[in-house]
Amino acid sequence: DTEVTQTPKHLVMGMTNKKSLKCEQHMGHRAMYWYKQKAKKPPELMFVYSYEKLSINESVPSRFSPECPNSSLLNLHLHALQPEDSALYLCASSQYGETILGEYTFGSGTRLTVV
């Protein structure tokens, strides 16, 4: 298995809803990442987990809450989002911890619309 699987592929949520995005990989990668991509823009890093511990938070608002229950799974919990949070959310993983130059493998993303 050489994939990063993200679910759901599409999500529409209201500003008062709570929802979660899920990301899974079975490649034994020890670093996992959340990126946010707005239309016609490059991805922007949000969070990095290295060996299941949060190592980087790129000053992301607290309405986004990451969680790494085990080495294969990464969640992003969403609460009280704003319409401007609508974007493609990409998960990625890499073979080593984030300080070593392993390749990134990206998932296909969750397209989130906040109404």
Next chain:
Amino acid sequence: GNSVTQMEGPVTLSEEAFLTINCTYTATGYPSLFWYVQYPGEGLQLLLKATKADDKGSNKGFEATYRKETTSFHLEKGSVQVSDSAVYFCALRLGGGGSNYKLTFGKGTLLTVNP
């Protein structure tokens, strides 16, 4: 800081035309360089990479050579196909800790290939 500059496009070509997408970088240190491709509605796929000066990355007919003297990593393909229509991102990554570990992306180049 680290940065990547790539031609923004859009680039429109006819099938079987020659493709060049320019990419230059600024980095403190010796980065690894990457080209990622994003097909419509999908996540990012690693197209090719080079980890040291004069390395040539290649995949699916695409090539790019790591030129340290010109700090460049231009993407080329001799004969494009309609199926190559996508957004192409040049990116760099450094080793070590702190913020150097993360991928720094260019703004992306939209390529459209017409039959």
